[in-house]
Amino acid sequence: MRVLLPPSETKRTGGSGQALDPLSLSLPSLAAQREQTVDALVALSADPAQAQRTLKLSARQLGEIEHNRMLRSAPTMPAVDRYTGVLFDALDAATLETPARRWLGRHAWIHSAPFGPVGALDAIPAYRLAAGTSLPGLAPLRRHWSDAVTAAFAAEAPGFILDLRSEAYVELGPIPASVPSVYVRVVADEGGSTRALNHFNKKAKGLLVRALAEDRPTIRSQRALERWAATRGIVIRSGADAGVIELVAEA
Numbered sequence: 590m591r592v593l594l595p596p597s598e599t600k601r602t603g604g605s606g607q608a609l610d611p612l613s614l615s616l617p618s619l620a621a622q623r624e625q626t627v628d629a630l631v632a633l634s635a636d637p638a639q640a641q642r643t644l645k646l647s648a649r650q651l652g653e654i655e656h657n658r659m660l661r662s663a664p665t666m667p668a669v670d671r672y673t674g675v676l677f678d679a680l681d682a683a684t685l686e687t688p689a690r691r692w693l694g695r696h697a698w699i700h701s702a703p704f705g706p707v708g709a710l711d712a713i714p715a716y717r718l719a720a721g722t723s724l725p726g727l728a729p730l731r732r733h734w735s736d737a738v739t740a741a742f743a744a745e746a747p748g749f750i751l752d753l754r755s756e757a758y759v760e761l762g763p764i765p766a767s768v769p770s771v772y773v774r775v776v777a778d779e780g781g782s783t784r785a786l787n788h789f790n791k792k793a794k795g796l797l798v799r800a801l802a803e804d805r806p807t808i809r810s811q812r813a814l815e816r817w818a819a820t821r822g823i824v825i826r827s828g829a830d831a832g833v834i835e836l837v838a839e840a
Contacts, residue, residue: 590696590748590749590750590808590809591696591697591698591747591749591750591751592698592750592751592753592798592801593697593698593700593706593750593751593752593754593764594697594698594699594709594753594754594794594798595676595700595753596699596700596701596758597672597673597674597676597677598674598719599672599673599674600672600673600715600716601666601670601671601672602715603664604665604712604714605664606665606666606667606712607664607665607712608662608663608664608665608714609627609663609665609712609713609714610712611623611624611627613711614708614711614713615706615707615708615711616706616738616741616745618737618745619704619705619738619741621737622705622733622734623703623705625733626702626704626718626730626733627660627661627703629724629725629726629727630660630703631657631658631661632725632726633657633724633725634655634658635658637651637654639725640657643722643723643724643725644718644719653717654717656714656715656716657716659714660714665712665714666713667709667711667712668699668701668707668708668709668712669690669697669699670683671713671715672699674791675791675792675795677795679791679792679794681795681799682709682802685799685803688805689802690710692801692802692805693709693798693802694708694709696709696801697709697802700738700754700762701713701716702719702720702722702730703718705737705741705761705762706738706741706762720755720761721757730761731760731761734761735762735763737762738761738763739764740765742764742768743767743768746764746768748768748769748809749768749769749808749810750764751770751808752770752772752773753773753794753798771811771814771832771834772834773794773797773834774828774833774835774836775790775835775836775837775838776835776836776838777789777839778837789838790838792838793836793838794836797836800821800823804817811827814834823836825837
């Protein structure tokens with residue numbers, strides 16, 4: 590099984606790892622797209638005014654341009670530790686025991702905009718780039734990444750993918766029909782009706798991945814996922830749409 594996570598806009602700065610090595614990242618077939626995106630971000634950062642407009646930065650966020658300028662030389666840290674925010678705070682990977690972190694490294698990908706999907710323990714620098722950004726000199730990110738990521742999933746995804754990404758990142762790399770997968774929507778049951786959640790969506794996803802890392806179950810299908818979830822008191826059920834499951838959380 591692989592778990593596909595979205596990234597977060599907020600990130601920790603710094604790190605103690607060596608500089609970015611695109612060839613060392615998971616899904617190495619994406620190396621060319623990674624190099625092109627990093628080149629475009631570094632080039633954009635040479636013009637701070639254009640970078641501010643392109644990245645839609647406020648005056649307080651101008652330091653993000655320097656992060657992009659230093660992409661090839663800045664220190665790195667594991668991706669799962671780089672990201673902050675509701676999902677990653679709930680996952681709280683830093684407090685997991687070593688076997689659980691190793692499980693994340695083998696089974697979890699985080700789908701970033703500049704690097705594509707990376708392993709949870711892959712070393713990445715701080716950066717600023719959102720899925721919907723159009724970089725000068727580069728095709729729109731959806732077109733730049735989509736076919737290459739889908740092909741990488743087809744060639745390198747083992748068996749079953751649990752897709753926790755937001756829709757914007759799904760567009761950067763749809764899972765091919767040849768790979769068994771389910772897409773997760775987080776919902777709440779209220780008075781006999783079901784509604785989608787926003788803030789609690791991210792928290793529920795983070796807690797789900799933490800539980801998976803702690804238990805390290807063998808899951809090769811939706812049914813196996815549901816059986817494991819029941820042992821944890823987690824409610825997972827088929828959604829109204831094919832290929833979609835609902836993760837029921839408390840609002």
